[in-house]
Amino acid sequence: MKILYDHQTFSTFHFYSGISHYFYELMNQFSKDKEIEFELSLLFSNNKYLEKANFVKIRPFFKEINNKHMYKLISVINRQQSKKKLSEQTYHIFHPTYYHPYFLNFLEYKPYVLTVFDMIHEKYFKMFPNKDKTIKFKKLLIAQASKIIAISENTKKDIIEFYNIDEDRIKVIYLANSLVKPGNINTYITLPKKYLLYVGGRKVYKNFEFFIKVVSSLMKTDDELHIICAGIHPFSAIELSLFKELNVDNKIFHYNVSDEMLYYLYENAIAFVLPSLYEGFGIPILESFACGCPAVVSNTSSLPEVGGDAAAYFDPLSEASLKETLSKTIYNDDYRNTLKIKGYQQLEKFSWKKTAEETKKLYINII
Numbered sequence: 001m002k003i004l005y006d007h008q009t010f011s012t013f014h015f016y017s018g019i020s021h022y023f024y025e026l027m028n029q030f031s032k033d034k035e036i037e038f039e040l041s042l043l044f045s046n047n048k049y050l051e052k053a054n055f056v057k058i059r060p061f062f063k064e065i066n067n068k069h070m071y072k073l074i075s076v077i078n079r080q081q082s083k084k085k086l087s088e089q090t091y092h093i094f095h096p097t098y099y100h101p102y103f104l105n106f107l108e109y110k111p112y113v114l115t116v117f118d119m120i121h122e123k124y125f126k127m128f129p130n131k132d133k134t135i136k137f138k139k140l141l142i143a144q145a146s147k148i149i150a151i152s153e154n155t156k157k158d159i160i161e162f163y164n165i166d167e168d169r170i171k172v173i174y175l176a177n178s179l180v181k182p183g184n185i186n187t188y189i190t191l192p193k194k195y196l197l198y199v200g201g202r203k204v205y206k207n208f209e210f211f212i213k214v215v216s217s218l219m220k221t222d223d224e225l226h227i228i229c230a231g232i233h234p235f236s237a238i239e240l241s242l243f244k245e246l247n248v249d250n251k252i253f254h255y256n257v258s259d260e261m262l263y264y265l266y267e268n269a270i271a272f273v274l275p276s277l278y279e280g281f282g283i284p285i286l287e288s289f290a291c292g293c294p295a296v297v298s299n300t301s302s303l304p305e306v307g308g309d310a311a312a313y314f315d316p317l318s319e320a321s322l323k324e325t326l327s328k329t330i331y332n333d334d335y336r337n338t339l340k341i342k343g344y345q346q347l348e349k350f351s352w353k354k355t356a357e358e359t360k361k362l363y364i365n366i367i
Contacts, residue, residue: 001367028053028352093111117151147366150170150171174350219248271330272296297311
């Protein structure tokens with residue numbers, strides 16, 4: 001059985017992304033399985049995950065020039081390679097790595113599997129420009145896919161709600177954690193004694209502003225309490241202005257860190273906080289569990305599926321709920337230790353090996 005993956009998620013200007021991480025981990029697991037063959041149709045990429053891959057040889061493309069115009073060129077070149085591989089018809093199943101439907105005219109009668117990660121474009125369409133075609137493309141591909149992978153039961157529910165798809169066409173296959181304790185950590189950051197950790201982007205649905213406003217009230221009564229934000233993008237002028245307005249601008253820090261340093265940040269945080277209004281899965285919850293960091297998490301969308309009984313939950317629309325949950329977690333050592341123990345137990349339910357095994361079964365059932 002041979003699977004063909006395409007270039008899409010590996011041709012963007014994001015060196016790291018959750019979607020490319022997922023496909024990297026899937027292929028990495030399949031590279032150890034003699035019963036499955038796969039090919040990634042990709043010529044050029046600056047994706048960081050592929051740099052360490054031993055199953056594919058990819059050429060970097062002017063890393064020092066990081067702009068969207070260059071990556072449009074990379075995408076065009078790589079798409080031609082994908083079209084070529086599709087036309088050769090040497091695969092059994094095609095698995096695109098994002099939602100562009102360019103491949104439909106090249107499949108002939110070959111089946112394709114589509115992984116749907118979330119419904120952020122559908123739920124928060126005002127965040128995206130009018131020219132964004134993600135919803136249009138996703139709708140088309142969902143309608144014609146041989147099988148759909150949803151990364152959570154909540155995402156499956158959303159697919160059915162938005163696109164009226166027969167639930168038998170959708171298989172839920174969970175993601176997993178990749179963060180492991182490094183042998184040596186170059187601790188180039190001086191950490192505050194007590195801090196809450198926030199990880200990832202800060203778009204509207206991430207509910208970051210709400211989080212900052214609530215925590216700022218705790219900071220005013222606890223001089224030791226700080227916030228560290230880990231992610232690619234530095235604070236915007238609007239965010240910096242908010243920090244100053246709340247008089248906490250000297251207690252909130254941002255770092256763009258390696259996986260090794262991210263582990264260190266989780267490991268030393270008093271708690272990790274995920275205040276999102278919506279997530280397709282929520283890998284940072286599993287990362288916090290792996291690092292022995294208590295997780296304080298919104299009680300919405302897919303997050304209770306991932307966190308189980310190992311996270312402290314709050315209503316992301318209620319300041320009182322978040323403040324109460326944070327206070328209980330920050331100032332109760334026994335409660336934090338209980339969360340740590342339960343976190344390790346919950347983490348055992350997820351692995352990339354399991355993700356790959358379930359995906360392989362889905363492929364076999366299609367042929």
